[in-house]
Every structure is written in C-alpha cells, then in structure tokens.
Amino acid sequence: MIEQRKLRVAVLGGGSVGSQVASLLIAHGDELAARAGAVLEVVGVVVRNLDAPRDGDIPRELLTTDASALILQADIVVELIGGLEPARTLILEALNSGADVITANKALLATHGPELFEAAEQVGAQLHYEAAVGGAIPIIRPLRDSLAGDRVSRILGIVNGTTNYILDRMDVEGDTLENALAEATRLGYAEADPTADIEGFDAAQKAAILASLAFHTTVPLEAVHREGMTSVTLEQVVSARKAGYAVKLLAICERITDAATGVEGVTARVHPALVPLSHPLASVHGANNAVFVEAEAAGSLMFYGAGAGGIQTASAVLGDIVSAARRHVAGGPGVAESTQANLPVLPMSSVTTKYQITLTVVDEPGVLAAIATQFSDRGVSVEAVSQSVRDGGDEARPTATLVIVTHRAAESSLAATVTALAASPVVSSVVSVLRVEGQ
Amino acid sequence: MIEQRKLRVAVLGGGSVGSQVASLLIAHGDELAARAGAVLEVVGVVVRNLDAPRDGDIPRELLTTDASALILQADIVVELIGGLEPARTLILEALNSGADVITANKALLATHGPELFEAAEQVGAQLHYEAAVGGAIPIIRPLRDSLAGDRVSRILGIVNGTTNYILDRMDVEGDTLENALAEATRLGYAEADPTADIEGFDAAQKAAILASLAFHTTVPLEAVHREGMTSVTLEQVVSARKAGYAVKLLAICERITDAATGVEGVTARVHPALVPLSHPLASVHGANNAVFVEAEAAGSLMFYGAGAGGIQTASAVLGDIVSAARRHVAGGPGVAESTQANLPVLPMSSVTTKYQITLTVVDEPGVLAAIATQFSDRGVSVEAVSQSVRDGGDEARPTATLVIVTHRAAESSLAATVTALAASPVVSSVVSVLRVEGQ
Structure with a gap:
C-alpha cells in the first residue's frame, strides 16, 4: 500500500x-x-x-x-x-x-x-x-460557490440563536423579555453578559460577512445599521401574532437603488422586524438559525439548522x-475572496421598508382622515388600516387602537410622520413602530 | 491593465x-x-x-x-x-x-x-x-464540502416538485390525485408522460446521488427501493391531516445497522410517507423542494427552495x-469524488420504519385486544391507537375505524401483520398502510 x-x-x-x-x-x-x-x-x-x-x-x-x-x-x-x-x-x-x-x-x-x-x-x-x-448550517460555501453565477438581491437571516430563543419564548410562552432572557441564561443560550447578542452586535458582524460575500463587495462592520431587541415588549409580540406576524431579530442585506440619487449599492442592517407568519422564517423556533436568500435566477432559498453550539x-x-x-x-493555490464588484455601501437613509404603526387615537368621526393626511403629507403610502372597537379613554374622550401598515417608505419620511402623529391632538399615544420584512 | x-x-x-x-x-x-x-x-x-x-x-x-x-x-x-x-x-x-x-x-x-x-x-x-x-438549492456542495468532516446519519428529501405539487394540492385544495395531476400538467409542472415523476424514478435517481455523496459510498440506482405515489388517495391525505400528518413522497437515505446481521451499511429508498405537521418538511408546499439532513455533530439542517425550473x-x-x-x-487538479468509505449497501429488508395502519373493524368488545395480539405476535410494537365512534356497518354488525401507529418495525414483520389482520374475522378491511418518517 x-x-x-x-x-x-x-x-x-x-x-x-x-x-x-x-x-x-x-x-x-x-x-x-x-x-x-x-x-x-x-x-x-x-x-x-x-x-x-x-x-x-x-x-x-x-x-x-x-x-x-x-x-x-x-x-x-x-x-x-x-x-x-x-x-x-x-x-x-x-x-x-x-x-x-x-x-x-x-x-x-x-x-x-x-x-x-x-x-x-x-x-x-x-x-x-x-x-x-x-x-453548522452551510451558508458561506453556498453563497461563495453555489450562487457565484447568480445575482443575490436580498438576505434575511435569523443569525443569533439567543435572541431568537428569547423572542420565540415571548411569543410561545407569553414570557416577558426579562423572564425569557433569564431562562436563556439558565439554559446556557445567553452569556453572563448578553450585550453582544441582545444589542445585535453579534448579528451585525454576521451581516457584514454575509453582505460582503453575497455582493462581492467589502461591507465594513461600521456600515451595518444596528438596533438591538431590548425595546421589544411582550405586548408587541402578542399584538404581532394577532395581526399575523412573528417578531424576529433579523440581519438584512440588500442590493438596492437609492431613490434620491439613483445610485445602486448594498446595505446591511440588524433590527427587530415583523415577519408574516406565512414566511418560512416565522417558523424558526427556539435557538435555531435560518438564512433566507433571494437571488435573481435561483429564486428564494432557505438554509436552516441549529445555531452555534460547540x-x-x-x-x-x-x-x-x-x-x-x-x-x-x-496542489495549486487557494481561491481568492471575490470582492471585485466593489458596489457602494449605502447608508440606512437609502433603505426603504414597510412599517407597522400602532396608535391610540380619540374615537370620534374624522380621526381616520386626519391621521391618513399625516401619512400622505409626508409621501408615506398606507397599505392597510385596522381599527379596534373603543378600548380605552373615558366617557368624555373614548379611545381606540389603530394599526397602520405602510407601503415601503424611507426611514426619514416615516420618522417625520411619527413625530407629526405624536403631536396630533387626535392621537393619545404612539404605542409601537416596527418594520415589516419578508413581504 | x-x-x-x-x-x-x-x-x-x-x-x-x-x-x-x-x-x-x-x-x-x-x-x-x-x-x-x-x-x-x-x-x-x-x-x-x-x-x-x-x-x-x-x-x-x-x-x-x-x-x-x-x-x-x-x-x-x-x-x-x-x-x-x-x-x-x-x-x-x-x-x-x-x-x-x-x-x-x-x-x-x-x-x-x-x-x-x-x-x-x-x-x-x-x-x-x-x-x-x-x-438551485445548494445541496451537493454542502454535502461534499461543508459536511465532509461530519457523519451524516439520515437524509429526508422532497426532491421532486411535480409530486409535491400534486400531494400538496390534494391536501390544501381537496383535489383527487387525477385532478391534481391534470392541474400540474396544465401548469407545466408535470410532463405529458408523468411516469418518471409520479412513479418515483426521478426521485430514486436523486436518492442514489445523495446517498453516494452523503455516505462516501457508491450507491447504485438499482439498490434504491422505489414506490411511486399513484396509490395515494384523497381519503388518505385527508385522514393524515386529521391525525397530524402531511403525505409526502420522500427520498430517504440512511446509515443503519441491520438488526439481524449486525452489518452497518447504507440504504436509499423512495416512497410516500406520513410526515408530522410539526416537521419542517410538512410545510414545504407547491412544487418546492427541500432536503432535511441529520448529521452527528451538525444536528438537523434543512435546505429549501424552488425545484428544478429552467x-x-x-x-x-x-x-x-x-x-x-x-x-x-x-491551477492544480480537481478534487476527486470521495467514495472511500465503501459501506455495504443494504436491502429494503434491513430497513425499519414506523407505520400507520388504518383498519375498519367490527365494533364489539374484545376487538382491540384481538388486533393488538396480531401485532405483538409478530414482534411489532404499537405506539398509539385511536378508535373512531361507530361509523359504518349495519345494526347487526356495526363497524368503527381504528388507526394504529407502530414503533419502528421491519417491513417483513409489518407485512406479515397486515396479512394476518386482513384475514382476521374482526377486521372488515385494511384501509391503508403508510410509513411514518421524520419522528
């Protein structure tokens, strides 16, 4: 031999x-x-x-x-x-x-x-x-090799098991964020200092890696917009499910064109988002991870498995x-990393997403029109509105809950709308503003 | 330049x-x-x-x-x-x-x-x-490269979009197999001669490829046990859903040990099977494909996407x-295919699976015991039994439906049990025998 x-x-x-x-x-x-x-x-x-x-x-x-x-x-x-x-x-x-x-x-x-x-x-x-x-989920090799002949347009990833465990527990068990985090720590899913997970630093690192690979462009960590999930409340998770969504902390990498400048480039961001229950990512439970990839020719793909255990x-x-x-x-040298596309990395202000806004409003005629005007005045188009029956306030000034889902809008337009809504005499309070992804 | x-x-x-x-x-x-x-x-x-x-x-x-x-x-x-x-x-x-x-x-x-x-x-x-x-689903490269350091124990794959479309349509729309096939043909999912798809030939070829790759062993096409899905009835699909299962045509590759001989080897097979609704494969709708991989260190992984369109x-x-x-x-030569493990390819008789057996039985005292004995006499262990209320027969001889799920059993033992049940005076008819996978 x-x-x-x-x-x-x-x-x-x-x-x-x-x-x-x-x-x-x-x-x-x-x-x-x-x-x-x-x-x-x-x-x-x-x-x-x-x-x-x-x-x-x-x-x-x-x-x-x-x-x-x-x-x-x-x-x-x-x-x-x-x-x-x-x-x-x-x-x-x-x-x-x-x-x-x-x-x-x-x-x-x-x-x-x-x-x-x-x-x-x-x-x-x-x-x-x-x-x-x-x-163990193969995602690097599929992006680098299998999809090397295709054009990736978007990646939506649940890439942090700890935060998915916490959000899923809030959803399935009705735990508060504090209790779900305590349970995650007890089970060893969360570290003693959970900051890197719950504030989205870990997911942001992964977003930078995935975006660089998928778009053949160096996407530096500093360019990743990052919001953690510590502001997500049990009420938001419960309302989301009633409205047909799961709340997930997503790493999102997109190839987009800035509407104002016409510049085509890439973006990467991490934030909590509503995902429709019909989307495969909504069924990713516990500490599991999943990466959903949309490509021009391949269509939609998903890679699913356990997160990063030892x-x-x-x-x-x-x-x-x-x-x-x-x-x-x-023999022969290794294959070099492909970063030849060198697309511009665009800021968060170039990104458009759908939003779900929950308001407590005065329950009287004309309120809906007044609120709709706040949106249209800032160029934000409304996709759907649902109003609850009278559910708060007092006899003199009863209130109801209004849930509005927008079409894709720029963050700045949405922020201006929310500021205007908060100041409006017919709005008692802005309960929640969440992005909607995967639709 | x-x-x-x-x-x-x-x-x-x-x-x-x-x-x-x-x-x-x-x-x-x-x-x-x-x-x-x-x-x-x-x-x-x-x-x-x-x-x-x-x-x-x-x-x-x-x-x-x-x-x-x-x-x-x-x-x-x-x-x-x-x-x-x-x-x-x-x-x-x-x-x-x-x-x-x-x-x-x-x-x-x-x-x-x-x-x-x-x-x-x-x-x-x-x-x-x-x-x-x-x-477009990356599955070859993940198996060949990403999992090259792990031990794959099982693959469950929905690898034929046509048959998944048909079975899903029967499940979701309540179509008969004939109508669902006609619709698949109309939409271009099924070819004029659908034999290769519905009789499992296409899936069997893919099973041979996946098993060879996953187990580093040449698995010839002839060694793949193949059953098509033409015998699946709308009644089976409807009953399956009521009992918490979806019916899928699966390609199954396993590393097993033959209980009789103690020989460790690999098997590949294609047949319709019940998949628990909680299993990720049960949510694979329409003409989509998905491959579920279980490996020693990686745990469970799933690869999901559109099937083979142009x-x-x-x-x-x-x-x-x-x-x-x-x-x-x-430069340098290509990497050779890894088939060095050369594990024996075991026949279908080495395989054990769970079974769901649906019987129409005479509704009288002692029947359940008589039927349970038929199973235990042949070494088949029963996991669960559910009996409907009286739902057929006549006044003199009323009948009920009995659904039995077994623990893992060899095909030969199960076949002997079914033969005995069919001959039993308390059994009016054996309505359906289906394997259960993914549990």
Missing part, C-alpha cells in the same frame, strides 16, 4: 469548540483521512493554561502555550481563540507561512476580513470560515479542514 | 436550461469574469436543429451540431442534453480532453456516476453537478461554471 500523505493541523484554542475539533480529528482519523486524501495529524492544541480542565480526549502532550512555534510546523491552522488579538496576528503568521487557515471568528472577519483575505491571496493560501455564520461549530470547522486538506493534496 | 485570462465554455444542449445558461453567460459576462478571475467565453452551443426556435439571446453563429469538435476547443463543458447517450460519451470525451464538466443529468450520474468520476480523477479534471438535485437549474449550473473557472485560474 502506498504511504498516505500527512498534513499537520494546529488548533489554536482549547475551549469547547477547540477541544471537540481536536478530539474528533483524532477519534475519526481514518474516516477523515479517506475523505481528505491525507492523514490529518493534530500537531498541537494551543491553550492558555496547560492545567485547566477541558472537554474531549486530547492527549496531554499535544497541549502547548506557544502558538507561534506551533504555527510554523502546520499545514492547516485552526483559529478558535476568538476576539481580535492575538487571533489576527496569529492568523497572519499562519497565512504568511503558507498554511491554510480555518476560523470561526466572526468579530475578526467583520473587522479585519479584507486584510486577512489579502494576506491569503498574496501567498496562495486559503481562509475558510464556514463556522463564522450559522454554526459541536455544531466543530462540524463546520471539520468540513473546512477536509476542504483545505483536499486542496493541499490537489 | 493586465489582459485577463480567457476560459472557453462549450454548452451541449440548446433547450430551456442550455439557452438560459448561454444567454446569462453572455449578458452577465463582466460580472462573472470578475468573480471567476477569467473571462468566460461561450465558444458554442450544441443543438440538434440549427433552425429550431429557442429562448434567450444566443448569437446564431454560436450554434453548432458538432459536439465532439466543440468539446476539443473547450476548457469547461456544460452538458445539458439529458438522457444516457450521447451524454455519457460526450462527457467522457470532455473529461479525457482535460476539460472540467458541469452536468445537471441526474439519470446519467445515478447510472454511470462511478465511471464518470473515475475518468475525471484520471486526468485531474472535475465533474460538477449542483443542478442535478434540488434545482432558470433555477441555470443558476446552479452557472455557480458550477464559476467554481470550475476559479480552479482553472488557480
């Missing part, structure tokens, strides 16, 4: 994902070698503390604290440290030494992606990052390791 | 997909060149009749009837003729000349896949076939063309 080629794999990071990746590489060695066309030898696992307890079965002698020394021995480097530094420096060291790099580090990719892709291209190495978005992320990382190994075996 | 590399693309077949692929390659030339790193020049489109009317804007001078001559000029050959011959011979000619080949030909891959993959590997070319299953298939083909072009630009 011919001796099989051997490829040396260095794992940076001995946390949950790193331990599982190293353990599975060792445990499934023969199987993975057959698929990769080369033996994948784990040459070391870089940890901060050699004596810390860790998951999985990693032989003690593989543990090291010297990342730079280990990188020099490796054909494939797996970065699972997280954070910007030293991850960035170590990845650059690895790429410059000619190693292929696999990372799940969304913060780093969203912040320093172009620098890393450039470094990989310079030496003909390749940077893989299937695990950075959606855990074992799911390990699955995606192992797939990337096998892909990298196959390329090493085949 | 540096002159960009040029790659010559030959399109075999000027039908709906071929015309759209050629037209889009020409219309989106600059955009695709930027993504691929090379100009993709269409050197010709092979047609049977130069004068036939066709879709899209293909310059007349690109049309030719001489496939072999065109192949010799091409770096990338796109086979969209369909059928076994001359497609097989032309693909072999192309691979042997060193060209990468893109095909959407599921019949050919399911029948002659190993020969074609072998030919590609010999010369270091690559055979791409993302369009062969699920139209434009959707063109999207997948164009993605493959860009991938092939990137490899040409990078």
Whole structure:
C-alpha cells in the first residue's frame, strides 16, 4: 500500500469548540483521512493554561502555550481563540507561512476580513470560515460557490440563536423579555453578559460577512445599521401574532437603488422586524438559525439548522479542514475572496421598508382622515388600516387602537410622520413602530 | 491593465436550461469574469436543429451540431442534453480532453456516476453537478464540502416538485390525485408522460446521488427501493391531516445497522410517507423542494427552495461554471469524488420504519385486544391507537375505524401483520398502510 500523505493541523484554542475539533480529528482519523486524501495529524492544541480542565480526549502532550512555534510546523491552522488579538496576528503568521487557515471568528472577519483575505491571496493560501455564520448550517460555501453565477438581491437571516430563543419564548410562552432572557441564561443560550447578542452586535458582524460575500463587495462592520431587541415588549409580540406576524431579530442585506440619487449599492442592517407568519422564517423556533436568500435566477432559498453550539461549530470547522486538506493534496493555490464588484455601501437613509404603526387615537368621526393626511403629507403610502372597537379613554374622550401598515417608505419620511402623529391632538399615544420584512 | 485570462465554455444542449445558461453567460459576462478571475467565453452551443426556435439571446453563429469538435476547443463543458447517450460519451470525451464538466443529468450520474468520476480523477479534471438535485438549492456542495468532516446519519428529501405539487394540492385544495395531476400538467409542472415523476424514478435517481455523496459510498440506482405515489388517495391525505400528518413522497437515505446481521451499511429508498405537521418538511408546499439532513455533530439542517425550473437549474449550473473557472485560474487538479468509505449497501429488508395502519373493524368488545395480539405476535410494537365512534356497518354488525401507529418495525414483520389482520374475522378491511418518517 502506498504511504498516505500527512498534513499537520494546529488548533489554536482549547475551549469547547477547540477541544471537540481536536478530539474528533483524532477519534475519526481514518474516516477523515479517506475523505481528505491525507492523514490529518493534530500537531498541537494551543491553550492558555496547560492545567485547566477541558472537554474531549486530547492527549496531554499535544497541549502547548506557544502558538507561534506551533504555527510554523502546520499545514492547516485552526483559529478558535476568538476576539481580535492575538487571533489576527496569529492568523497572519499562519497565512504568511503558507498554511491554510480555518476560523470561526466572526468579530475578526467583520473587522479585519479584507486584510486577512489579502494576506491569503498574496501567498496562495486559503481562509475558510464556514463556522463564522450559522454554526453548522452551510451558508458561506453556498453563497461563495453555489450562487457565484447568480445575482443575490436580498438576505434575511435569523443569525443569533439567543435572541431568537428569547423572542420565540415571548411569543410561545407569553414570557416577558426579562423572564425569557433569564431562562436563556439558565439554559446556557445567553452569556453572563448578553450585550453582544441582545444589542445585535453579534448579528451585525454576521451581516457584514454575509453582505460582503453575497455582493462581492467589502461591507465594513461600521456600515451595518444596528438596533438591538431590548425595546421589544411582550405586548408587541402578542399584538404581532394577532395581526399575523412573528417578531424576529433579523440581519438584512440588500442590493438596492437609492431613490434620491439613483445610485445602486448594498446595505446591511440588524433590527427587530415583523415577519408574516406565512414566511418560512416565522417558523424558526427556539435557538435555531435560518438564512433566507433571494437571488435573481435561483429564486428564494432557505438554509436552516441549529445555531452555534460547540459541536455544531466543530462540524463546520471539520468540513473546512477536509476542504483545505483536499486542496493541499490537489496542489495549486487557494481561491481568492471575490470582492471585485466593489458596489457602494449605502447608508440606512437609502433603505426603504414597510412599517407597522400602532396608535391610540380619540374615537370620534374624522380621526381616520386626519391621521391618513399625516401619512400622505409626508409621501408615506398606507397599505392597510385596522381599527379596534373603543378600548380605552373615558366617557368624555373614548379611545381606540389603530394599526397602520405602510407601503415601503424611507426611514426619514416615516420618522417625520411619527413625530407629526405624536403631536396630533387626535392621537393619545404612539404605542409601537416596527418594520415589516419578508413581504 | 493586465489582459485577463480567457476560459472557453462549450454548452451541449440548446433547450430551456442550455439557452438560459448561454444567454446569462453572455449578458452577465463582466460580472462573472470578475468573480471567476477569467473571462468566460461561450465558444458554442450544441443543438440538434440549427433552425429550431429557442429562448434567450444566443448569437446564431454560436450554434453548432458538432459536439465532439466543440468539446476539443473547450476548457469547461456544460452538458445539458439529458438522457444516457450521447451524454455519457460526450462527457467522457470532455473529461479525457482535460476539460472540467458541469452536468445537471441526474439519470446519467445515478447510472454511470462511478465511471464518470473515475475518468475525471484520471486526468485531474472535475465533474460538477449542483443542478442535478434540488434545482438551485445548494445541496451537493454542502454535502461534499461543508459536511465532509461530519457523519451524516439520515437524509429526508422532497426532491421532486411535480409530486409535491400534486400531494400538496390534494391536501390544501381537496383535489383527487387525477385532478391534481391534470392541474400540474396544465401548469407545466408535470410532463405529458408523468411516469418518471409520479412513479418515483426521478426521485430514486436523486436518492442514489445523495446517498453516494452523503455516505462516501457508491450507491447504485438499482439498490434504491422505489414506490411511486399513484396509490395515494384523497381519503388518505385527508385522514393524515386529521391525525397530524402531511403525505409526502420522500427520498430517504440512511446509515443503519441491520438488526439481524449486525452489518452497518447504507440504504436509499423512495416512497410516500406520513410526515408530522410539526416537521419542517410538512410545510414545504407547491412544487418546492427541500432536503432535511441529520448529521452527528451538525444536528438537523434543512435546505429549501424552488425545484428544478429552467432558470433555477441555470443558476446552479452557472455557480458550477464559476467554481470550475476559479480552479482553472488557480491551477492544480480537481478534487476527486470521495467514495472511500465503501459501506455495504443494504436491502429494503434491513430497513425499519414506523407505520400507520388504518383498519375498519367490527365494533364489539374484545376487538382491540384481538388486533393488538396480531401485532405483538409478530414482534411489532404499537405506539398509539385511536378508535373512531361507530361509523359504518349495519345494526347487526356495526363497524368503527381504528388507526394504529407502530414503533419502528421491519417491513417483513409489518407485512406479515397486515396479512394476518386482513384475514382476521374482526377486521372488515385494511384501509391503508403508510410509513411514518421524520419522528
């Protein structure tokens, strides 16, 4: 039998994902070698503390604290440290030494992606990052390869499992946001400091990565409009369901034309939105993730699965390791990241969306006309209005609830309308303003 | 500016997909060149009749009837003729000349896949076939690359849009199978001769392709157990919904252990099945396709989208063309198909599934016990029984309907049980026997 080629794999990071990746590489060695066309030898696992307890079965002698020394021995480097530094420096060291790099580090990719892709291209190495978005859900490769001949027009993604768990629990169990968050923390879905999830920072990083990939254009993290979901109330979730919607925190990437300037470009944003119950994203429950892609020729596609648990992320990382190994075996440089389209990245003010506005209004003749005028005066077109029966106020001044859904409107026009409504004598209060997506 | 590399693309077949692929390659030339790193020049489109009317804007001078001559000029050959011959011979000619080949030909891959993959590997070319299953839904690349480090345990796929349209219409509109088929034909979802779709031949080809890919094992078409959906009645669909199920024609690929022999292997089968309404596949409506994948580390994933329309298939083909072009630009041979696992392909008799059996029984004391005994005597364990109120027969011998769901059982045990039930004096008739999947 011919001796099989051997490829040396260095794992940076001995946390949950790193331990599982190293353990599975060792445990499934023969199987993975057959698929990769080369033996994948784990040459070391870089940890901060050699004596810390860790998951999985990693032989003690593989543990090291010297990342730079280990990188020099490796054909494939797996970065699972997280954070910007030293991850960035170590990845650059690895790429410059000619190693292929696999990372799940969304913060780093969203912040320093172009620098890393450039470094990989310079030496003909390749940077893989299937695990950075959606855990084990294959979304990076489908966008980069399968849809490479198509034109993606829009991505709507539920890319943060923690916030989907919280919103789904509010919807299904009737929990308040505080209680649902407490439950998410208890179950380990939310971290001790949940800011990155609930304020949308995590989703914004993923939006930057998805938009860059889908539109072949570098979309910097700073260009992603971000609103968290801490302002979503149980009342909003309950009313949404009655009106035929689920509330989801969405990462939205769109190719649009600015109505004022005629400039065609791309946008990325993260905010809570109403999704019609008939839309496939409305059925994504618990901590699951899903990415809905609309493309010119392919039509609508959806990719669905568990979010980023340790074992799911390990699955995606192992797939990337096998892909990298196959390329090493085949020879030839890696495929460079495609950012040749260089479309302008447009600001949030270029975006138009539908809105649902809930108002408490004085229940008397002429009110609807007065309110409709506030919309039409600012060029916002109304798609649907529903008015409840008298449900508040007092005998002298009874009130009712009015729910208005607009056609697509610019944020500035909508904001001006809401300001005018709030000041109107027939409006008691503006209860809620939410964007509507997926229609 | 540096002159960009040029790659010559030959399109075999000027039908709906071929015309759209050629037209889009020409219309989106600059955009695709930027993504691929090379100009993709269409050197010709092979047609049977130069004068036939066709879709899209293909310059007349690109049309030719001489496939072999065109192949010799091409770096990338796109086979969209369909059928076994001359497609097989032309693909072999192309691979042997060193060209990468893109095909959407599921019949050919399911029948002659190993020969074609072998030919590609010999010369270091690559055979791409993302369009062969699920139209534009990326499923080939996710299975081959993204999940290459994981262990797939099961695939449940709605991979035939025609039959899903028919079954969904029976469910949603209450149409009979005949009427739903007529409507599918009218809308162009079903062909004049719908045999390949409704008898499951098309789905069986896709099952062979998916099983081969998922389990790194050659699964020949003959090894796929196939049952069509022509025996599904409106009554079954209506009763299924009442009991909490949708009826779907599924392609099912499993890694299982034969209970009798202890042999671990793989199976592939196509048949109608009950899917719980809570399962994501139950919500796949109309002519859409979806592939549900269960893997050891990744957990459950679903890939969803439109089935194989002309434009959707063109999207997948164009993605493959860009991938092939990137490899040409990078250099190095293609990645060989992974079939190194060589697991045994097990027969249908190794498969166990749950069953739902609907019986009309004599409504008198002791009947349930008599029937339960028929199951237990053959080692079939009952999970749930529901009995309707008296709904038939006459005064002297009233009857009721009994719906039994079993735990997983072997087909042979179930068949023996059904035979015994049919002969039982307390059973008026065996109304329906359906497998239950996705639970």
